[in-house]
Amino acid sequence: MEYEEAKQKIVEGLQKKQKVKSKFYFNDLAKILDEKPRVAKKLINQMITDGVLEYWSSGSTSMYGLKGAGKQAGAEHEEASDKE
Amino acid sequence: MKHETPLLDQLETGPWPSFVSDLKQEAEKRAKNEEGTEFQIPVDVVDDLIGVLELSYKHGCTHWKHGGIVGVFGYGGGVIGRYCDQPEMFPGVAHFHTLRVNQPAGHFYTTKYLRELCDLWDFRGSGVTNMHGSTGDIIFIGTTTKQLEEIFYEMTHKLDQDLGGSGSNLRTPSDCIGQARCEFACYDTQDLCYELTQEYQDELHRPAFPYKFKFKFDGCPNCCVASIARADLSFIGTWRDDIKIDQEVVQAYMGGEIAPNGGAHKDRDWGPFDIQKEVIDRCPTKCMWMDGKELKIDNKECTRCMHCINVMPRALRIGNDRGVTILAGAKAPILDGAQMGSLLVPFMKVEPPYDEIKEKVIEPIWDWWMEEGKNRERLGELMKRQGFQKLLEVTGFDPDPRMIQEPRSNPYVFWKEEEVPGGWSRDINEFRKQHQR
Ligand code: SF4
Ligand code: SF4
Numbered sequence: 001m002e003y004e005e006a007k008q009k010i011v012e013g014l015q016k017k018q019k020v021k022s023k024f025y026f027n028d029l030a031k032i033l034d035e036k037p038r039v040a041k042k043l044i045n046q047m048i049t050d051g052v053l054e055y056w057s058s059g060s061t062s063m064y065g066l067k068g069a070g071k072q073a074g075a076e077h078e079e080a081s082d083k084e
Numbered sequence: 085m086k087h088e089t090p091l092l093d094q095l096e097t098g099p100w101p102s103f104v105s106d107l108k109q110e111a112e113k114r115a116k117n118e119e120g121t122e123f124q125i126p127v128d129v130v131d132d133l134i135g136v137l138e139l140s141y142k143h144g145c146t147h148w149k150h151g152g153i154v155g156v157f158g159y160g161g162g163v164i165g166r167y168c169d170q171p172e173m174f175p176g177v178a179h180f181h182t183l184r185v186n187q188p189a190g191h192f193y194t195t196k197y198l199r200e201l202c203d204l205w206d207f208r209g210s211g212v213t214n215m216h217g218s219t220g221d222i223i224f225i226g227t228t229t230k231q232l233e234e235i236f237y238e239m240t241h242k243l244d245q246d247l248g249g250s251g252s253n254l255r256t257p258s259d260c261i262g263q264a265r266c267e268f269a270c271y272d273t274q275d276l277c278y279e280l281t282q283e284y285q286d287e288l289h290r291p292a293f294p295y296k297f298k299f300k301f302d303g304c305p306n307c308c309v310a311s312i313a314r315a316d317l318s319f320i321g322t323w324r325d326d327i328k329i330d331q332e333v334v335q336a337y338m339g340g341e342i343a344p345n346g347g348a349h350k351d352r353d354w355g356p357f358d359i360q361k362e363v364i365d366r367c368p369t370k371c372m373w374m375d376g377k378e379l380k381i382d383n384k385e386c387t388r389c390m391h392c393i394n395v396m397p398r399a400l401r402i403g404n405d406r407g408v409t410i411l412a413g414a415k416a417p418i419l420d421g422a423q424m425g426s427l428l429v430p431f432m433k434v435e436p437p438y439d440e441i442k443e444k445v446i447e448p449i450w451d452w453w454m455e456e457g458k459n460r461e462r463l464g465e466l467m468k469r470q471g472f473q474k475l476l477e478v479t480g481f482d483p484d485p486r487m488i489q490e491p492r493s494n495p496y497v498f499w500k501e502e503e504v505p506g507g508w509s510r511d512i513n514e515f516r517k518q519h520q521r
Contacts, residue, residue, distance in 0.1 A: 025459040026252065026292045037454035041292040048290075049158060055251075055291065058151035059164040059182070060418075061460055062251030062291035065153075 006033055006043040007052060014066050023056050023063040085111065086128055087135035091142065107134050110211050121206050125176075125228050129210045132176030133226065136168055147174075154181050154229050156236040160291040162247030163232055180210070183224040183235065184248035186281070187216055189274040190261040200243055208235050219298070220258030220309070221248040252295050254287035259301035260308040268393065269303030270321025270406040271434035277301045279438055280446075287450075294457035297450075304402065305390045311414070311425070316463040317446065318411040318425045321434075323403030326383040327392070333399035334359070334379045344395050363392050407433045410445055412475065413464030423464045426472060428479065430486045445479060452478040473498060 013032040014024060030040035044064065047053040056063045085108065096102045111130035114123065126132070136147050152165020164182040171178035185201070201222070205211055210226035217223040227235065239245040248256035257280055260266070262273030280299060281288065287297075300311030303321040311318035336342045337357060343350055344357045359379070364372045371385035372392065379399075381392075393400045410432065411425030432440060449463065452475075457466050467475050476483055501507045 025294075027294060027457075027459055037292060038451075041290070044292070045290055048160070054153055055155050055160040056151060056153050057155070057161070057164060057251040057291075059250055060296060062160055062253065 001033060001035060001039070001043065003043060003046055006035075007047060007050075009033060010044075010047060011052065011066065014069075018066075018069065022069045023065045025063055029064055085134065086131035087138060089134055089138040092134060092138050104134070107212065114211065119206075123206075124208045124231055124234075125210065125226075127176075129176040129180075129226060130212060132168075132174035133180070133210065133212070136170060136174045136177055139170065139173070148180075152181070154232060156232050156247070159236075159247060159289045161250040161253040161289055164250055166226075177226065179228040180226040181229065181232065183209075183227070183232070184217065184219070184250050184256065185222040185224060185239070186246045186248040186256050187220050187222050187258070189259055189277045189281075190264055191216065191220075192261070192264065197243070201245075204235065204238055204243070208238075219248070219255050220300075221256045247289075249288045249296075252291040252293045253289065253297070254284050254293070255296055255298045256288070257281050257299040257301065258309055260303050262301070262303040266303060267397070268306060268321075268390070268402060270323055270402055271303065271319075271408055273301040273303045273319075273321070275436065276319065276434060276438060276441075279436065280442075283442065284446075293450075293454060295460045295462055297453075297463065299446075305388050306394065312411055313414050313422075313424055314416065315414055315425065316412065317449070318414060319434075319441075320409045320411065321406065322388050322409045322431065323406045324431055325403040325405040327381055327386065327403060328401040329379055329381065330399050330401075331378055334396065335377065337396050337399055342396075342398060346397065363395050366391055407431050408441075410441075412449065413462070413467045415462045415464045419460060419462070420465050420468065423468075426464075426467065427487050428475065429481060430484055448479050449475070 009032055010029060013029075017024075026037075026040075026044070029044055030037055033040050033043060035043070044053065048055065048064075051067055053064050054067045056065055089104075092104045095104045107130055111128070111134060114127050114130060117123070117127070140147055147169050149167045149169050152167060154165040155161075155163045162184050164184070166180045166182060168174055168177045168180060202211070202213070205213060205224050208227060208231045209224050212225045214223035214225060224235075236247065239247070257277045259273040259277035260269070262269040262271075264274060277299075287293070296316075298315040299317050299319065300309045300315035301319045302309055302311045305320055305322065307313075307320060311320060333342070337344055338359050340356055344362065359374070364374065367386075368389050368391070369385045369387050371382040373380050383403075393402065408429075408431070409427065410429035412428045413423055414425035415423050429445060432445075434441070453463050453466055456470065457463070461469075472487070473483075
């Protein structure tokens, strides 16, 4: 799958679910892309590097979200401190 | 102190060294700042840490929020976002992120290196560390978002030091001191640990697993890093040939010339060393006996439990044909209960560049787990859900009696249609020739 196509799928896929949740497991993203984990990982890593997606971590589990999406960013002063 | 802490103060009254005293000492050190450090995060961070902890004791619940979106550029692990839910009361710990620092193999440090790490952490963090976290990493406890990239830059550019793993990553591999100091080590734990850490950098830093994944390396079955209980893949040193016996030294132990267990239990009155009671009767497989003055071992029955070698290390030594036993699926309880590792590879030689370990064990297991594992499902749980036989199938190892604890306890081995001549279908006419209706 081409990167641009993958990006579009992910952005649309996650925006659709935005109302219900803002953090997704890696497997959810691989499913949206309909790719094997290794291929999906390459594409998703690129989206992280390009700032389309961002990581969220509880310490034990990692999740992905659209950059800036979800409650935590605003509620926990992330945006403010990122710009400092 | 900035906050009153009657509940924490009580913790200091016990007989043990107290982390509360340590924290107070650090808070005081920062307040005095005799070294003239230009603190990059609030000076009273440790005071506020003590304060919020006191409040947690008072309320009987935590005041830390769960997780966060912090990290360093390109890494999905190594930083754990922590935010206090009472930032007005405790501004010093409003942001209090944890960093995991990849510990050197076997925890070998120079004091110079430790000092550099601590100086960096005093300057850009709280100064509070955990040496070491349960995964093995050096844990830096508490800094602000702004400092993360700065610390990462200093560590990688000046101290030659990387962050460790957290989240759904390969976690920082950890090993025992191994051949550097220990004569029981059956392979070079430090080399294998280092090599796999380098090889799997992408897995360590960019989370794409269903959940955490741990490698741990023990040089022998004494299991100093407890790999068998904690690692998704445990690498435990072992040998295939015979335990080496020096009969003269056995006699010296029996005659009391050498203290058993390296003298570890000599402070009580256990009486003189009794080889029958303390070694032979304690052998779990009952494969040792005295033949006159000679100690005998039936090596094919020995499970390499290490007991006799630990008691008489100068008389008994590990064999010469050494390698590793690999177990899979140990974990602490989260979804399912706790599990010990299950034996997957009874014996494998351990030789650089370790291609056999990588290509026959690690990578096929990851491919399987990444595809089939559910969110937050550890390898051990997938093994339970799909069966050990599936693990054998994806790795290509043959079933072996050593994988079974005792008859009828682990139902790992089932016949498949292609393994049975004629498969599951039969010719009914052929069948009728021998069987009435
Ligand atoms: S696990 Fe074995 S080899 Fe490693 S340090 Fe412990 S006793 Fe020595
Ligand atoms: S290592 Fe353990 S099982 Fe083997 S002979 Fe010694 S005590 Fe027995």
